[in-house]
Amino acid sequence: IYFPPLTPLSNVKLHSHAKIGYIVNQELVNISHAIKANPADDKINVLLMNNGTNSMLNSISDLVLKMPKIDNVFYHLRNNSLTEKAHYHALCRNDIVFVEELHEIHLLIASSDIVVARGGYNSISELAVLGKPSIIVDEARNPEIQSNLLLACNQYKNINPSGRDNIMDNLLTLIEKTKISTNSDYTPILATGCLDISNHIIDFLSNIPNL
Numbered sequence: 001i002y003f004p005p006l007t008p009l010s011n012v013k014l015h016s017h018a019k020i021g022y023i024v025n026q027e028l029v030n031i032s033h034a035i036k037a038n039p040a041d042d043k044i045n046v047l048l049m050n051n052g053t054n055s056m057l058n059s060i061s062d063l064v065l066k067m068p069k070i071d072n073v074f075y076h077l078r079n080n081s082l083t084e085k086a087h088y089h090a091l092c093r094n095d096i097v098f099v100e101e102l103h104e105i106h107l108l109i110a111s112s113d114i115v116v117a118r119g120g121y122n123s124i125s126e127l128a129v130l131g132k133p134s135i136i137v138d139e140a141r142n143p144e145i146q147s148n149l150l151l152a153c154n155q156y157k158n159i160n161p162s163g164r165d166n167i168m169d170n171l172l173t174l175i176e177k178t179k180i181s182t183n184s185d186y187t188p189i190l191a192t193g194c195l196d197i198s199n200h201i202i203d204f205l206s207n208i209p210n211l
Contacts, residue, residue, distance in 0.1 A: 002200075004193050006124065006151045018200050021192030024126045029191060031110035032130045044073045044178055046171070047112035049105060049123065050081035056118050059137060059164050061086035063116070066168055069095055073175060076108055113178055116171060119145040119161075124152045127159060129189045133178055135162045135170050 001017040048063060050056045061083040067075070076097045082090060090096040099105050109115055109126055115134040117123045121144070127134045136152070138161055139145040152159045162170045 002193075002197055004125070005128075006121065006148060006155075008147045008151070018196075020196035020200075021190060022125050022129050023193030024122075024129050024191045025106070026191070028107065028110045028126060028130065031107065032132075035111055042072055044070075044114065044175060045108075045112045046073065046075045046114045046116065046175070047105070047108050048075055048077040048081065049109075049115060049117040050078060051118050051120060054081075055139070056137065057081060057083065059167055060116075063168055063171070064090050064093075064096065067171070069093065070175065076105075076112065078102070078105055114171070114174055116167065119148045119152075121148055124148050124159065128152060128156045129191050131156075131158050131189070133158050133160070133174055133181075135160050135167060135174060137162055137164060137167060 002020050003017045004020050004022055048056075048060045050060060060077060060081045064075070064077075064082060064086045074095050074097055076099055078100070079087060079090075079098045090098075099108065109123075109132065110130060112132065115123075115127060115132050117127070117134065117136060119136040119138060124136065126132075127136075136149055136159055138149055149159075149161045153161055160170060160174060
């Protein structure tokens with residue numbers, strides 16, 4: 001059994017296992033590195049991510065309805081991530097950018113300056129590896145999300161937990177920090193999970209007699 005970082009200790013203790021690095025989409029890593037090497041402008045791009053169960057729909061809609069307009073700050077999201085009222089309001093704002101494809105939203109993690117998302121394991125892993133300043137929304141009745149947040153927040157300064165009632169306040173604070181931050185304290189994390197598994201399997205097979 002292979003356990004990547006942020007695996008709950010209760011799982012690790014139950015099984016014989018091998019520790020591995022993160023497994024993330026290498027395309028995200030490549031895009032992020034290219035953007036950091038060649039910053040385009042002084043815009044702040046905020047990605048508002050929903051998930052497959054639409055559990056962030058009301059939170060994202062609330063942000064669209066209430067967030068003040070800030071110079072050079074743009075919000076990227078899918079149009080199906082909004083209630084009807086919020087969708088109409090978004091069409092009247094010039095700082096909302098709709099993204100059509102789910103794949104595009106995923107790749108925008110790499111090019112965004114701030115990400116607002118649910119605390120799923122894949123999202124937190126990608127944000128940790130990329131060092132993206134982020135607002136991660138807690139789910140009080142979801143032990144997996146709470147475990148992810150607890151472990152991630154203890155290790156990564158860029159992961160900022162938030163309850164649903166104070167997402168906007170936390171986002172406004174992070175936007176102000178991003179305006180003056182160079183992200184110079186970010187230490188790149190190598191996503192070596194796939195390589196670790198491959199090497200472990202090769203070592204295991206090489207020790208089998210007569211194979």
